[in-house]
Every structure is written in C-alpha cells, then in structure tokens.
Amino acid sequence: MALKNLLLLAGDGIGPEAMAEVKKLISAMNDKLGSGFVTDEGLVGGCAYDAHGAAISDADMAKAMAADAVLFGAVGGPKWDAVPYEVRPEAGLLRLRKDMELFANLRPAICYPALAASSSLKQEVVEGLDILIVRELTGGVYFGEPKQIIDLGNGQKRGIDTQVYDTFEIERISGVAFELARTRKNHVTSMEKRNVMKSGVLWNEVVTQTHKARYSDVKLDHMLADAGGMQLVRWPKQFDVIVTDNLFGDMLSDIAAMLTGSIGMLPSASLGAPDVKTKKRKALYEPVHGSAPDIAGRGIANPIAMIASFAMCLRYSFGMVAEADKLEGAIAAVLDDGLRTKDILSEGMTEVGTVEMGDAIIAKF
Amino acid sequence: MALKNLLLLAGDGIGPEAMAEVKKLISAMNDKLGSGFVTDEGLVGGCAYDAHGAAISDADMAKAMAADAVLFGAVGGPKWDAVPYEVRPEAGLLRLRKDMELFANLRPAICYPALAASSSLKQEVVEGLDILIVRELTGGVYFGEPKQIIDLGNGQKRGIDTQVYDTFEIERISGVAFELARTRKNHVTSMEKRNVMKSGVLWNEVVTQTHKARYSDVKLDHMLADAGGMQLVRWPKQFDVIVTDNLFGDMLSDIAAMLTGSIGMLPSASLGAPDVKTKKRKALYEPVHGSAPDIAGRGIANPIAMIASFAMCLRYSFGMVAEADKLEGAIAAVLDDGLRTKDILSEGMTEVGTVEMGDAIIAKF
Ligand SMILES: CC(C)[C@H](C(=O)O)[C@@H](O)C(=O)O
Numbered sequence: 001m002a003l004k005n006l007l008l009l010a011g012d013g014i015g016p017e018a019m020a021e022v023k024k025l026i027s028a029m030n031d032k033l034g035s036g037f038v039t040d041e042g043l044v045g046g047c048a049y050d051a052h053g054a055a056i057s058d059a060d061m062a063k064a065m066a067a068d069a070v071l072f073g074a075v076g077g078p079k080w081d082a083v084p085y086e087v088r089p090e091a092g093l094l095r096l097r098k099d100m101e102l103f104a105n106l107r108p109a110i111c112y113p114a115l116a117a118s119s120s121l122k123q124e125v126v127e128g129l130d131i132l133i134v135r136e137l138t139g140g141v142y143f144g145e146p147k148q149i150i151d152l153g154n155g156q157k158r159g160i161d162t163q164v165y166d167t168f169e170i171e172r173i174s175g176v177a178f179e180l181a182r183t184r185k186n187h188v189t190s191m192e193k194r195n196v197m198k199s200g201v202l203w204n205e206v207v208t209q210t211h212k213a214r215y216s217d218v219k220l221d222h223m224l225a226d227a228g229g230m231q232l233v234r235w236p237k238q239f240d241v242i243v244t245d246n247l248f249g250d251m252l253s254d255i256a257a258m259l260t261g262s263i264g265m266l267p268s269a270s271l272g273a274p275d276v277k278t279k280k281r282k283a284l285y286e287p288v289h290g291s292a293p294d295i296a297g298r299g300i301a302n303p304i305a306m307i308a309s310f311a312m313c314l315r316y317s318f319g320m321v322a323e324a325d326k327l328e329g330a331i332a333a334v335l336d337d338g339l340r341t342k343d344i345l346s347e348g349m350t351e352v353g354t355v356e357m358g359d360a361i362i363a364k365f
Numbered sequence: 366m367a368l369k370n371l372l373l374l375a376g377d378g379i380g381p382e383a384m385a386e387v388k389k390l391i392s393a394m395n396d397k398l399g400s401g402f403v404t405d406e407g408l409v410g411g412c413a414y415d416a417h418g419a420a421i422s423d424a425d426m427a428k429a430m431a432a433d434a435v436l437f438g439a440v441g442g443p444k445w446d447a448v449p450y451e452v453r454p455e456a457g458l459l460r461l462r463k464d465m466e467l468f469a470n471l472r473p474a475i476c477y478p479a480l481a482a483s484s485s486l487k488q489e490v491v492e493g494l495d496i497l498i499v500r501e502l503t504g505g506v507y508f509g510e511p512k513q514i515i516d517l518g519n520g521q522k523r524g525i526d527t528q529v530y531d532t533f534e535i536e537r538i539s540g541v542a543f544e545l546a547r548t549r550k551n552h553v554t555s556m557e558k559r560n561v562m563k564s565g566v567l568w569n570e571v572v573t574q575t576h577k578a579r580y581s582d583v584k585l586d587h588m589l590a591d592a593g594g595m596q597l598v599r600w601p602k603q604f605d606v607i608v609t610d611n612l613f614g615d616m617l618s619d620i621a622a623m624l625t626g627s628i629g630m631l632p633s634a635s636l637g638a639p640d641v642k643t644k645k646r647k648a649l650y651e652p653v654h655g656s657a658p659d660i661a662g663r664g665i666a667n668p669i670a671m672i673a674s675f676a677m678c679l680r681y682s683f684g685m686v687a688e689a690d691k692l693e694g695a696i697a698a699v700l701d702d703g704l705r706t707k708d709i710l711s712e713g714m715t716e717v718g719t720v721e722m723g724d725a726i727i728a729k730f
C-alpha cells in the first residue's frame with residue numbers, strides 16, 4: 001500500500017491540543033490497521049511568526065505542496081493583534097489556500113442529534129439538519145487587487161478591496177457543488193447579490209449556464225445572499241447544498257454552523273482541482289472553529305471538529321470511505337454515551353477534557 | 366406651524382397596499398391634530414421602469430431632494446427580472462440613497478413581546494431583544510468603481526466590484542452610532558473583516574480613533590463580521606448598537622430582523638448629514654421587508670413595517686417624539702389585542718387583512 005503523507009499544521013491556541021488527539025488516532029490506525037500514514041509537522045500562524053517572522057515559512061509551504069493532505073488546526077490570538085497585516089496569523093492560512101489552489105471549501109453544517117437541544121434555535125428547526133456549504137476559497141474580495149490603504153493627505157485615508165470573479169472560477173466551484181448534490185438530496189441553492197454586484201450578475205449567469213450544460217438533473221435555486229442568510233435562520237432545512245463566493249461563504253457558513261448548536265464540532269475540507277495525470281487533489285482539512293485563545297492550554301478544548309476534519313480527509317483524500325464512516329460513527333457514539341467537553345455540556349451529561357474525549361472516540365473506532 | 370413635505374414612493378408589490386395605510390394615518394393626523402403634512406407621490410422601481418424606462422425619473426428624484434422626508438414602500442418582482450442591470454428596480458432605491466447622500470441606515474431589530482414565540486429561535490434568546498444596526502449606506506462595494514463585467518474572450522468574462530471606504534465616511538457613520546448608543550445602553554459593537562480586507566483595517570482604525578477622540582464614555586467592542594453573525598444567532602442580547610459597512614450591514618441586519626420573528630414588522634430610517642444652516646437631514650424611511658410579489662394585491666400584506674417606518678419619520682425628521690411613541694404604542698396595542706395579518710398569525714389570534722390592521726392601529730392612535 002502506498003504511504004500517505006500528511007502534514008500537520010497545528011497552529012495557535014487550542015490547535016495543538018486538538019491536533020494531539022488526531023495524532024493519537026493516526027498512530028492507532030497505523031499500528032492496528034497498517035494504514036501507512038507518514039506525518040510531518042510545521043508551523044503556521046502566530047507561532048510561525050514568532051519562530052521566523054512570517055505566518056508560514058517557504059519551507060513549510062513546500063512541505064504543504066508536496067503532502068497528500070494537510071491537517072490544519074487554528075491560527076491567531078491577542079498576542080499577535082498588532083503584528084503587521086502582511087504577517088498576521090491569518091496570512092499563513094490564506095497563503096496555503098492560494099498557493100495550493102484550494103478553491104473548493106466544503107463546510108457541512110450538521111446537527112448532531114445529541115446536541116439538537118443546545119442550539120439557540122428551536123429544536124424542531126434544527127433537528128436532523130444536514131446542509132453542505134460549498135464556498136469558493138481562492139477568489140473574490142479575499143485576493144482581488146488592488147487591495148490597499150492609500151494616504152490621501154489631510155488626515156484622510158482610503159481603504160480598497162477588490163471583488164473579482166472570472167467565468168472559469170465560478171464554473172469549477174459550481175461543478176463541485178452540483179457533483180456533491182448528486183450524492184445528497186440533489187438540490188443546489190446559489191447565493192449572490194446580483195442586484196448590487198456585477199460579480200453577482202456574472203456568478204448567477206455562469207451557475208445557470210453550468211447547470212443547463214452539465215447538471216440539469218439537479219434542482220437549482222438562486223437566492224440573494226441577504227435573503228439566504230434570513231432563510232438559513234428561518235427554516236434551514238429547506239437547503240441541501242449552498243454554493244456561494246468567498247466572503248458570503250465565510251459569513252453564511254459561520255451562521256449555518258452556529259444554527260446547529262455544534263460549532264465546536266464542525267469540520268471543513270478545502271480541495272484543489274484533480275491533477276490531470278494522477279487525479280489527486282491537493283487538500284487541507286480544518287475545523288470551522290477558531291483558535292479560542294481564552295481556553296488554550298487548559299485541556300478543556302473540544303477536539304471533535306479536528307477529528308471530524310480528519311474523517312473528511314480519510315473520505316476525500318484517501319477514499320477511505322468505510323473508515324471515515326466509522327470515525328464519524330464513533331463521534332456520534334461518544335455523544336450518545338453522554339460525554340461532553342465544557343463547550344457542549346448540558347445537564348445530566350458527563351464532562352470530559354480534550355484527552356478523554358479523544359481517547360473515548362479512539363476506543364469506539 | 367411649518368408645512369411638512371412628504372414624498373410617497375410606494376413602489377411595487379405590496380408597497381402600494383402598505384403605503385395606503387400610512388396615507389390614511391397622515392390624513393387622520395392632519396384632520397384631527399392639524400399636523401400639517403403635505404404629500405406628493407412618485408414612482409420608483411418596476412412601476413417607474415414601466416412608465417418611463419428608468420427605475421426613478423429625474424423629476425421624481427428632484428421631488429425627493431426637495432422633500433422634508435421620503436416614505437418608500439418596496440421595489441422589484443419577477444416581472445422585471447430580465448430588465449437591464451442599470452434600470453432594474455433596485456437602481457431606483459440605490460440612486461435615492463446615493464443622490465440624497467443617505468449614509469446612515471438605522472435598522473432597529475426589536476422583538477415585539479406578542480410575537481416572541483413566533484421566532485425560529487428559542488423564546489428566551491429573543492424575548493425583549495432590542496438591537497439597533499447602524500449600516501453605512503452610500504459607500505463600500507455598492508458604489509465603488511470599477512464595477513463592471515469585462516469580456517476576456519475565449520468565453521471568459523470577469524466580474525469586478527470595488528469596496529472603497531474613506532476615513533471621513535467611517536468617521537461620520539461611527540459618530541451616528543456612538544450618538545445613538547448614548548440614548549440607549551451606551552454600547553457599540555463595530556464589525557468588519559480586518560483580517561482579510563484593507564477597508565476593514567481602516568474601518569477598525571477610524572472607529573477606534575473616533576471613539577477615543579469624542580466618545581470614550583461609550584463602551585466599544587470590535588468583532589469580525591463572520592463572528593458577529595454567529596454571535597447574533599447565539600446570543601443576540603449581548604448587542605446594543607452594531608455599526609458596520611454597507612454589505613455586512615445588508616446581511617447582518619436581515620439576519621437580526623429574522624431573529625425577532627417580526628420581519629414583516631421592522632422599519633428603517635436612512636439619514637443624511639444635517640444641513641450646515643438649517644440643521645435638517647435628508648431622510649428616507651422604508652420597511653425592511655421586500656415587495657413580496659407573491660402576495661401583492663390580495664389585501665393580506667402586513668402594513669406594520671410601513672407604519673413603523675412612518676413612526677421613525679415622525680421621530681427623526683420632525684422631532685414629533687410624543688406622536689412617534691404613541692404610534693409605536695398603538696402598534697404594540699393591536700398586537701396585544703390579538704390582531705394578526707397572515708404572515709404573523711398563530712393559534713388563538715384573530716386574522717385581519719391589510720386595511721383592517723391599518724384601521725385598528727389608527728383607532729388606537
Ligand atoms: C481566519 C480567516 C482568514 C478565515 C476566513 O475569513 O476565511 C476564517 O474566518 C474562515 O472562515 O476560515
């Protein structure tokens with residue numbers, strides 16, 4: 001069996017604690033199943049800045065480019081609030097996305113049955129929720145140029161960002177959404193603001209054409225992004241797959257995640273295009289939650305989102321569908337057993353720390 | 366007493382039905398209280414396009430510029446989905462905002478006690494909610510140039526929008542937010558994406574400076590806009606005044622409105638700067654909801670948001686604070702009496718149409 005090269009970038013805050021649980025899982029899979037994972041590690045975010053003044057070093061970028069998959073923890077924290085924009089912790093993540101051309105960000109918002117009651121939404125609104133947000137990740141206002149602050153004199157400055165989308169970028173991300181919809185409820189909702197943005201007009205046009213040309217078997221709806229946000233709050237179960245741009249995707253996927261009451265639980269996958277020869281996609285897997293500096297180092301962080309991100313890695317990078325299913329089942333099982341980290345604790349449940357939660361999931365796997 | 370000149374732009378869909386109730390109210394105020402309102406009317410949106418090929422005519426724009434206040438209904442509908450971008454219904458609203466320099470959009474998200482149970486969120490999360498979103502309305506990606514679609518050849522196009530903010534724009538909108546906070550719970554939360562946008566970096570910097578220089582008595586927090594969206598869903602009562610840019614404000618105010626379960630009820634005010642001599646502000650008042658073409662013309666639309674927008678007009682344009690309070694009280698009273706239009710109907714309540722709802726509010730006023 002070919003070796004599977006993983007680069008682990010744990011990052012800042014609770015990143016390392018969460019990643020430690022995945023490392024244990026990887027060792028267990030190598031030992032018991034002979035899964036053949038080979039891991040290397042690197043620095044990203046604030047810790048990388050502290051070590052060598054950049055949010056990710058060229059050497060670690062090279063490792064990421066060469067790996068079969070990257071597992072990413074989280075970046076940032078108050079310690080680095082004042083570092084220059086170009087080397088702020090987030091710059092490491094953005095460089096990984098851009099240089100690896102990870103244009104397709106898959107963010108499932110599922111509501112774990114055991115947690116449905118802990119959502120701020122009514123139980124009947126979120127119970128059984130299973131949405132997949134497909135967010136464009138290498139274009140839009142995140143990367144468009146000009147992106148600068150100009151000094152106009154007289155104490156006036158001008159901040160500029162540029163939202164840019166080309167036809168091919170919209171085509172490829174909508175293709176991913178349609179393909180994934182076929183494996184689910186076969187329904188895609190595309191969101192933009194075509195009533196005020198020209199990039200939204202083009203987005204709408206290209207998604208419509210792509211649908212007509214190659215995916216007319218899939219149900220397609222269009223929604224303005226502001227209305228989409230409202231509908232997510234009103235009745236999220238109307239959605240199956242949502243496809244949207246980088247900035248709307250950032251907002252909408254966070255809102256969708258929060259609906260589920262399971263924000264500490266949700267994973268994501270960021271995928272590149274399949275290589276023409278090898279068919280392999282570059283890929284990075286990361287929790288939706290952030291670095292949570294306020295609870296870092298206390299052993300109470302919830303490792304489930306990181307572990308669920310590894311499950312996505314098994315599924316999308318290595319085709320290990322059975323193992324991914326089993327790992328996701330193990331997560332659901334420990335929740336059913338009543339184990340809870342502090343962030344998801346509710347009455348009558350058993351509070352456990354990061355390590356115990358990781359151990360319990362591995363034991364069920 | 367000086368005459369008060371109002372321009373009524375009812376627009377499309379349910380706009381005219383909702384506006385009709387405000388007209389009755391204005392007549393009643395003139396007759397019984399001698400309020401001295403003088404009204405004129407104009408066309409905006411799809412109906413303006415049908416009449417003269419533009420989303421608002423120059424003549425109606427001139428009337429809007431001259432009026433003491435504009436009351437705006439709603440624009441758009443499937444009938445005009447295919448009209449050219451430049452003359453689409455929304456263009457009328459955007460021209461009004463831009464030409465009248467209505468940079469400050471005030472969107473209260475309040476949860477009417479009688480409706481708390483109808484939110485998709487748990488009652489304890491939204492009961493008593495009272496947030497004010499202060500959205501910048503004449504800048505950002507809505508109006509920045511270049512804004513265009515370029516044909517790149519080879520079947521490729523490029524859609525471009527530009528997010529631009531100058532220091533003075535951020536200064537004046539945050540000034541409005543701080544002033545309003547002083548009349549409320551004295552707490553402002555500013556939202557941007559400074560971790561990916563240069564305009565967000567400038568936004569954060571200028572809000573911080575404005576606070577330090579002139580409003581240090583007000584509590585100020587900064588939040589990333591994606592995290593802000595999550596926090597709105599998780600625990601909205603943590604907010605008092607939220608100040609944010611045009612596009613984030615569009616998304617976040619719609620989400621905040623939906624939280625309350627009262628989306629058909631919420632008004633908004635769009636204000637310009639006070640005139641140097643007269644101290645008067647140009648102003649436009651409109652419901653947060655849209656034109657709802659699916660229910661237009663059936664006499665079932667909820668006129669409350671339009672009436673509540675007129676209450677904001679009394680308060681902000683004419684300093685008629687007592688009358689505004691009384692009108693808002695009348696709205697709450699008819700709800701307490703159990704009157705409901707179809708959109709907010711729940712068990713045990715009395716269903717009424719648009720006209721009956723308007724009449725009932727006027728009777729309580
Ligand atoms: C950390 C930040 C740059 C990032 C983003 O805005 O994309 C985060 O919010 C996310 O959603 O992954």
Ligand SMILES: CC(C)[C@H](C(=O)O)[C@@H](O)C(=O)O
Pocket residue numbers: 195196226455458459615
């Ligand atoms: C109609 C549309 C142009 C408008 C906007 O995007 O500003 C609307 O959504 C709003 O929030 O007032």
